[in-house]
Amino acid sequence: MLISKQKPLEEILSYLEGDKNIFLIGCKGCAEGWESGGEKQVAEMKSTLQEKGKTITGSVVVDMLCDSVLTKLKLRAYKKEIAAADSIMVLTDGAGVQTVAELVNKVVHPGCNTLSSGGAHAEWKEAERCLECGDCVLEFTGGLCPIARCSKHLLNGPCGGSQGGKCEVDPNIPCVWQQIVDRLAKLGQLDKLERLVTPKNWSVSLISGPPVKSLS
């Protein structure tokens, strides 16, 4: 069970600056259980964003957003609504956000921070997709996580060892920063990487925060 909590509204709105038409996605799995992105929260977010002048082109709550096969099938029915959106807001944990980013060629915004995996790692089987850092950065990295997938958790771009798309630490694993640069280039958003990312707040992560995390 991935434990997630909605990001502050201010932060969510800052992500959506410049975007008028938004498609909303929630999850009936963990996010429903933790009230961060279930049916109710998606409906609430819809009206909040409408109040702030956004147009919601559509919304969907998927049973298990981290299951990419299922999500792919489900999103097929929303092709038009997704195409009409400037970007997609996903209300669930980091695994779900990255599933959507992998499936859809659009900017994907994380609406939640992942606090803990509660021992499980969602439906992803081939790679670590979320390291429960508690302060989701997927907004700035094209929906690919450099905390979970870069060997040095780098936040300001690739290290000097990235070569041929592979990580310097192990030629069998892809360099996620190459993937991030490729994806942002495809989305025409490479300028997102020009920003100096400040030191991360590790106190909310499971790695250096308190060993047991609750929602309080």
Place this chain on the structure above:
Amino acid sequence: MKTKSNLERVIESKIFAVTGELGPPQSADPEVIRRKAKILKGYVDACNVTDGQTAVVRMASWAACLIAKEEGLDPIVQMTCRDRNRIALQMDVLGIAALGINNMLCLTGDHQKFGNHPTAKGVYDLDSIQLVKMVKDMRDEKKFQCGEAMAVEPRLFIGAAENPFADPFEFRAPRLAKKVAAGADFIQTQIVYNVDKFAEWMKMVRDKGLHERVKILAGVAPIKSVGAARYMKTRVPGMDVPDGVVARLQGVPKEQVSKEGIKLCIDIINQVREIEGVAGIHLMAIEWEEAVPEMIEAAGLLPRPKFVA
């Protein structure tokens, strides 16, 4: 001048700069450093002292810097994010400046997997760009990373590294721009063997006007053997050794390979000097310090300027 660094003075006087490199020993023996420093003295304007290079345990960079300074070098302390969090980094920055070391090179660091303690826990609390910014704010704003003020600031000339040969190539100049924006005063590059690719990168750097905001020292290093060239070509991440380089070394009799390696390096020095925006070289003759004096002389880079700090 921001600092008492000799390197800063050389660079600000628009003299083509030369920095060297010194690797501390895997022991507590100070003589190793004294011996290497004596060879380099008078031939380099400042000298990097590596910080657990390739993640192998060696004498601390700051300690070896002090010994090198006693021998008359202007040491550049190397500082990696691999082994220290922001608390330890800032404590070291204060200590280093208090000991009279004038330069610091900010690095992410080679991954612990490559060293002799591969089971260690890597830190990586900050990345090299965040480290540059933190040191710059300590120096120029008298502020710790948390925002609190300090009484006496660390006056360090701040360097960073860049690898023009790593991927994604198109992001390498923008990444340099971030280091400049973060506050780097000088840049040392990965070793250049592929001069064409380096020139291409320098063009991207000039197009962004970065060569005017930061001083770029091209990394160069002599190769001792064909085996070493092959090893660098295939095994060292982020290295670009063209086939022509290996072929050139293969083309001479075995006993002349090291001489040819030195010649090749001098040729590269002469080529990078011609590239607009290159402010100096960073000569890395690790465990081959003896080669440095003749190379600097043959490249016509003597005498080195003397400044009284």
